[in-house]
Amino acid sequence: QVQLVESGGGVVQAGRSLRLSCVASGFTFSSYGINWVRQAPGKGLEWVADISYDGSNQHYADSVKGRFTISRDNPKKTLYLQMNSLSAEDTAVYYCTRDSIAVRPGWFDPWGQGTLVSVSS
């Protein structure tokens, strides 16, 4: 079945870096745009970034622009999120989620189970 599995979360000191990964299975990874969405503890959902099916286009939320970089390796069916200059405000569960339809980015299905990033000061 279609599945996304995130990894790489953990506890990191403020100012340091972390890289998240998301491995896909059950669909043609290279045909779909993929997104990162995060959720701070007890808070709502915040879209973080997306990348087009071929990696040629990326978009970012203002809150992470210049600090986070989204990338993908299609042969490995893997999405990445490089997070630099982390602060306490970046503490959240990070979800990997696919554009629901290959030719129409915008809404998301399915979602991974999430990976927790905790930034300590």
Place this chain on the structure above:
Amino acid sequence: DIQMTQSPSTLSASVGDRVTITCRASQSISSWLAWYQQKPGKAPNLLIYDASTLESGVPSRFSGSGSETEFTLTISSLQPDDLATYYCQQYNSYPYTFGQGTKLEIK
């Protein structure tokens, strides 16, 4: 950025009730709106896209309507399994944005 505002923030209703959640956009987003359900401790789940198209496998008691700046999610007959937080999301333009969520409690 387009701001999405949901109301109410919390809603308490009984099994069998008709429930309506509203989502307002700070500018027109045509019909580029999705609704998600998030149960406690779980990832969100897509319910509706393009404002009113029901995702495959989602129970027919869920429906969506609206366009431009005002949208609604309706549950026609509330079930115990509907205990969750519901989010709207616009995909008219980047950055994509979510509403703050509506927590639905069962009386």
